[in-house]
Structures are given as structure tokens and as C-alpha cells.
Amino acid sequence: xxxxxxxxxxxxxxxxxxxxxxxxxxxxxxxxxxxxxxxxxxxxxxxxxxxxxxxxxxxxxxxxxxxxxxxxxxxxxxxxxxxxxxxxxxxxxxxxxxxxxxxxxxxxxxxxxx
Numbered sequence: 397x398x399x400x401x402x403x404x405x406x407x408x409x410x411x412x413x414x415x416x417x418x419x420x421x422x423x424x425x426x427x428x429x430x431x432x433x434x435x436x437x438x439x440x441x442x443x444x445x446x447x448x449x450x451x452x453x454x455x456x457x458x459x460x461x462x463x464x465x466x467x468x469x470x471x472x473x474x475x476x477x478x479x480x481x482x483x484x485x486x487x488x489x490x491x492x493x494x495x496x497x498x499x500x501x502x503x504x505x506x507x508x509x510x
Contacts, residue, residue, distance in 0.1 A: 409443070416440030428469045431476070434498065438462050439481045442492050446483035452490055455483070459494030464501040473498035 402410065415436035419429055429437065441462050445455045465473050479494045 412436055412440055412443070423463075423467055429463065429467055429472070430469055431472055434463055434468050434472055434476060435479060438479050438494065438497050442479075442481040442494070443483050446485050446490075446492070449486070452485070452492055455492045456494055459492070460497050460499055463498055465498055466501050468498060 415432065416439070419433035419437040422433065423429060423437070438459055442455050442459055445458055450458065459479065476498055477496065479497050481492045481494075482489055483492050
């Protein structure tokens with residue numbers, strides 16, 4: 397078996413994928429997400445959006461539609477004022493900042509309808 401020689405950054409991304417997958421499964425089962433699960437899921441979706449060709453502005457907006465207050469444990473939305481993710485785009489690496497990523501359900505639903 398050949399060894400996979402992953403950089404520290406690649407190892408971090410792989411760990412994020414695993415954490416986000418677990419978070420998504422728990423969310424689908426109706427469990428409320430805790431702090432690390434919430435950060436992992438939103439961060440993963442931003443990284444994948446960049447890979448799919450979305451712009452920084454699109455990802456800043458999209459990041460606030462992934463999870464709403466009903467998806468997280470009590471107090472989590474107050475703990476996360478912003479999430480910053482360093483994502484790789486076609487023209488280089490950029491920092492994507494999502495302000496107030498966890499919104500009331502009605503706001504998240506309105507954004508998804510647009």
C-alpha cells in the first residue's frame with residue numbers, strides 16, 4: 397500500500413470533511429448541532445462552493461443560509477458572530493467571512509427562496 401503524503405493543510409481539510417459529514421447526518425436525524433459541528437458544516441460548504449466556482453460574495457451570502465437557529469443547540473447562534481474560511485479559488489486563495497451565519501428560520505427560508 398502506498399502512503400498518502402498529505403500536507404498539514406490537506407489533513408485539516410480531510411478532518412473537516414469527516415466532521416461536516418457527521419454534522420450533516422446528525423442534522424438530518426433531527427439532532428441540534430453543537431459549536432464544532434456548526435462550524436464544520438458551514439466551513440465545509442464554503443470550501444465546496446469555492447471549488448464549484450462560486451465567488452467570495454456568493455459564498456458570504458450562501459454561508460448564512462446553511463444553518464438556522466432551529467438547527468443548533470441553545471446559545472450556539474450567540475456564540476458564532478462570524479466564520480472565516482480560507483478557500484481556494486481559480487485565481488488564488490481568499491478569505492471568506494460570513495457575518496451572523498446562523499439566522500432565524502424565517503430569514504434563512506427567505507434567502508433560499510431568492
